[in-house]
Amino acid sequence: MITTSYKMNNLAEYFNRSGQFYYILFDLKGYCKYVNPLFQKEFSHISPDFCGHKLADCIAEGDDEKFKTVVEECLRNPDEIIRADLKMKASPGISV
Secondary structure: OOOHHHHHHHHHHHHEEEEEOEHHHHHHHOOEEOOOHHHHHHHHHOOOOOOOHHHOOOOOHHHHHHHHHHHHHHOOOOOOOOOOOOOOOOEEEOOO
């Protein structure tokens, strides 16, 4: 029998290797712990290394409340994947 944990681990690995989806991990204090290679490649013009950056430094003003809601949903439903559409802050000379 395939467990939920097994399915989630395989799904995480799929997103990690994906050439289509961004996979970003934040800790509960809002610090970036990991980005998949696709995200790093697409946004390397903004930063050579996203790990250690606070989420609040990266997302558009107003999306922080949306993110908190998503985190709460993730904690209530640890076996579910919760979609979050967040806008990145624009950097000088860079449109996102």
